[in-house]
Amino acid sequence: MKCLVTGGAGYVGSHVVISLLDAGHDVVVLDDLSTGHRAAIPDGVRFRHVDLSNAQATHDAVTQDSWDVVFHFAALSSVGRSITEPFHYLRHNIMSSLNLIEACTSHQVKRFVFSSTAALFSNERDLSRIMDDAPVNPASPYGDSKFFIERALLWADRVYGMRTACLRYFNAAGADPKGRLGEDHRPETHLIPLAIDTALGLQSSLQIFGSNYSTRDGTCIRDYVHVTDLADAHIRVIDQLDTRSVAYNLGNGRGLTNLEVIESVERVSGCRIPWEWALPRPGDPAILVADSSRIRMDTGWQPRYRHIDSIVGTALNWRKRHPHGYDG
Numbered sequence: 001m002k003c004l005v006t007g008g009a010g011y012v013g014s015h016v017v018i019s020l021l022d023a024g025h026d027v028v029v030l031d032d033l034s035t036g037h038r039a040a041i042p043d044g045v046r047f048r049h050v051d052l053s054n055a056q057a058t059h060d061a062v063t064q065d066s067w068d069v070v071f072h073f074a075a076l077s078s079v080g081r082s083i084t085e086p087f088h089y090l091r092h093n094i095m096s097s098l099n100l101i102e103a104c105t106s107h108q109v110k111r112f113v114f115s116s117t118a119a120l121f122s123n124e125r126d127l128s129r130i131m132d133d134a135p136v137n138p139a140s141p142y143g144d145s146k147f148f149i150e151r152a153l154l155w156a157d158r159v160y161g162m163r164t165a166c167l168r169y170f171n172a173a174g175a176d177p178k179g180r181l182g183e184d185h186r187p188e189t190h191l192i193p194l195a196i197d198t199a200l201g202l203q204s205s206l207q208i209f210g211s212n213y214s215t216r217d218g219t220c221i222r223d224y225v226h227v228t229d230l231a232d233a234h235i236r237v238i239d240q241l242d243t244r245s246v247a248y249n250l251g252n253g254r255g256l257t258n259l260e261v262i263e264s265v266e267r268v269s270g271c272r273i274p275w276e277w278a279l280p281r282p283g284d285p286a287i288l289v290a291d292s293s294r295i296r297m298d299t300g301w302q303p304r305y306r307h308i309d310s311i312v313g314t315a316l317n318w319r320k321r322h323p324h325g326y327d328g
């Protein structure tokens with residue numbers, strides 16, 4: 001299939017690009033390299049340097065060719081920063097996505113896969129897993145921006161017949177098991193890569209945001225899912241779009257507290273991680289754990305990386321080989 005991938009130079013997008021190539025698909029990456037890396041795009045993949053906030057440039061890039069499926073990863077994606085810059089986040093994510101969606105509908109694109117998020121939900125006490133049809137109640141402008149885009153895609157389906165898959169990832173983690181790609185956000189804000197950098201001595205200490213949540217050790221609970229398992233889900237979902245639009249929650253179904261993540265990184269690396277308590281980060285729901293039974297049933301998707309240590313292991317391997325990320 002001929003695939004257009006926005007945000008294909010970023011963390012999740014680049015892993016999906018490599019999985020699409022491995023599966024024999026033809027890929028073009030569209031990215032403004034604001035947080036992504038040119039080096040994350042494999043040799044031979046065509047690259048268009050486009051900022052989706054520019055409606056005309058987006059239209060021109062989309063209409064240059066015909067696409068069997070468009071994958072949309074490009075976004076600002078830090079929950080915490082969206083609280084300090086709410087309108088920047090809302091404007092950037094909503095406007096750039098509307099530009100892309102409008103270009104796709106006018107160009108008769110028939111299949112569209114969107115990176116949505118667990119941040120649609122805000123679970124404060126309930127330990128049960130979150131189903132795809134759970135009530136949406138974002139705790140951050142980031143989550144709200146994604147909810148708006150899901151709604152826009154609903155209209156793209158109803159009015160233009162563009163079939164859409166909203167994939168609500170829980171916490172993407174890990175790195176390509178073959179070592180070709182990894183996670184390199186700058187600045188890094190995610191727990192696992194920061195814990196790994198602390199274990200490797202690349203930073204001196206780790207802060208843990210909040211000690212008083214209603215969880216087993218007082219820290220937030222998240223559901224970590226391997227980025228290559230996420231990539232597999234993107235490929236499986238394409239067939240679903242022949243007849244209908246779908247929305248799926250994607251996670252391992254197992255919640256880990258922030259302290260349990262630190263223990264895993266210590267176990268896998270064999271290094272002690274110095275850490276300290278810090279204030280809770282605004283916008284963080286206490287507990288986010290996915291019920292992914294619907295995508296499993298519909299597509300046969302099964303995460304291969306079930307245990308946190310195996311996820312951490314792939315991230316650690318990449319970081320050891322690339323302490324400066326894609327710069328070397």
Ligand SMILES: NC(=O)c1ccc[n+]([C@@H]2O[C@H](COP(=O)([O-])OP(=O)(O)OC[C@H]3O[C@@H](n4cnc5c(N)ncnc54)[C@H](O)[C@@H]3O)[C@@H](O)[C@H]2O)c1
Pocket residue numbers: 006007008009010011012013030031032033034035036037050051052053072073074075076077096115116117118168169170171172173185
């Ligand atoms: N990482 C996670 O745990 C996670 C979880 C849930 C959802 N998501 C979503 O998955 C997607 C990818 O996340 P990620 O962690 O890979 O982020 P990332 O920052 O690594 O990748 C985003 C990519 O989009 C590009 N981009 C951003 N704005 C753009 C624009 N206006 N025009 C063109 N390109 C633009 C960036 O340069 C980058 O390459 C995002 O939509 C994010 O909201 C991520």
Ligand SMILES: O=c1ccn([C@@H]2O[C@H](COP(=O)(O)OP(=O)(O)O[C@H]3O[C@H](CO)[C@@H](O)[C@H](O)[C@H]3O)[C@@H](O)[C@H]2O)c(=O)[nH]1
Pocket residue numbers: 077078079080116117118119169170171172189190191192194206207208209210220221222258281284288
């Ligand atoms: O230095 C740090 C970094 C993070 N955390 C905590 O670790 C947990 C996980 O945080 P992080 O790794 O930043 O991920 P999330 O904020 O959960 O957000 C990720 O996962 C969401 C889905 O759950 C996605 O929507 C987002 O795009 C993606 O960044 C949270 O409790 C954070 O407060 C710390 O305590 N210290």
